[in-house]
Amino acid sequence: MRDLSYYSVRMRASKSKPHEEGGKHISGGEQLVLFDEIRGAVDKLLHKSLTHSRGTPDFAQIQFEVVDEPVQVISPLQVTTHTTNSVDEGQLLAQNLLMKCGVPFPIIQKAYLLVEEYAELSGAILIDSKTGQRLDESYHNGKGIRVSRMDWRDENFKKWNREIAANQNNRLKEALTLASKVSMHQATVAELCWSDDPDYTTGYVASKKFGYQRITTLKQYGNEQGCRIFFVDSSEDVTKYIDYLKTNPVLIQWEVNHE
Ligand code: PML
Ligand code: MG
Ligand code: MG
Ligand code: MG
Numbered sequence: 252m253r254d255l256s257y258y259s260v261r262m263r264a265s266k267s268k269p270h271e272e273g274g275k276h277i278s279g280g281e282q283l284v285l286f287d288e289i290r291g292a293v294d295k296l297l298h299k300s301l302t303h304s305r306g307t308p309d310f311a312q313i314q315f316e317v318v319d320e321p322v323q324v325i326s327p328l329q330v331t332t333h334t335t336n337s338v339d340e341g342q343l344l345a346q347n348l349l350m351k352c353g354v355p356f357p358i359i360q361k362a363y364l365l366v367e368e369y370a371e372l373s374g375a376i377l378i379d380s381k382t383g384q385r386l387d388e389s390y391h392n393g394k395g396i397r398v399s400r401m402d403w404r405d406e407n408f409k410k411w412n413r414e415i416a417a418n419q420n421n422r423l424k425e426a427l428t429l430a431s432k433v434s435m436h437q438a439t440v441a442e443l444c445w446s447d448d449p450d451y452t453t454g455y456v457a458s459k460k461f462g463y464q465r466i467t468t469l470k471q472y473g474n475e476q477g478c479r480i481f482f483v484d485s486s487e488d489v490t491k492y493i494d495y496l497k498t499n500p501v502l503i504q505w506e507v508n509h510e
Pocket of ligand 4: 320495499
């Protein structure tokens with residue numbers, strides 16, 4: 252009988268040393284595939300790790316494991332793109348969008364201080380949207396939370412891309428997949444993200460209510476400091492929230508009800 256289980260395939264690559272010994276993060280990647288697709292997924296992730304604008308890795312790990320829980324299928328967030336002409340304009344817009352999502356301005360200011368402090372983390376920082384306190388410090392030695400076990404199957408993504416997104420790139424696919432999984436959880440108030448890749452200045456503010464709001468200039472070209480922050484409703488159980496982010500398998504599917 253054909254094995255219909257899903258497998259989580261993950262990659263992380265770093266330079267100088269492995270991440271846990273303080274090496275520079277180069278690249279990470281997630282796939283959620285069927286058994287017959289594992290080889291192709293490993294190949295894609297290997298290619299990603301070896302051809303990255305943050306540098307050539309000298310450490311990489313690619314692993315797969317079967318996923319026991321049922322896979323949840325969700326729609327991608329709706330995407331809106333704002334073309335901005337400067338980092339100041341982009342950042343101001345990001346802050347306004349965060350406030351619209353219900354994050355008070357003083358908390359946003361606190362979050363930006365943490366961004367400076369933790370710009371080298373490869374995982375996401377969780378911040379209490381009411382107090383600005385960091386919530387994930389006691390997990391994973393404070394190295395940030397890696398959202399895992401999510402994907403968007405190529406065929407469905409290509410269809411969405413053709414009909415909705417006008418030729419977007421793989422980065423949008425990966426970021427929108429992650430943001431859609433994250434914003435699904437009721438503890439997420441909003442996510443703020445921009446890339447740590449020096450050649451990519453687009454980032455976004457995402458939330459269930461306002462969707463995936465892309466902003467084309469959130470940093471200067473050439474800058475390697477990235478940001479991924481989840482503003483969290485801390486009246487929810489944070490340990491369970493982190494478990495959801497790390498372990499609940501999610502597939503994105505456009506037009507879930509029409510296929
Ligand atoms: C990343 O590079 O990991 C984050 C990219 C965020 C923006 C992707 C996009 O919408 O183009
Ligand atoms: Mg993928
Ligand atoms: Mg990156
Ligand atoms: Mg779980």
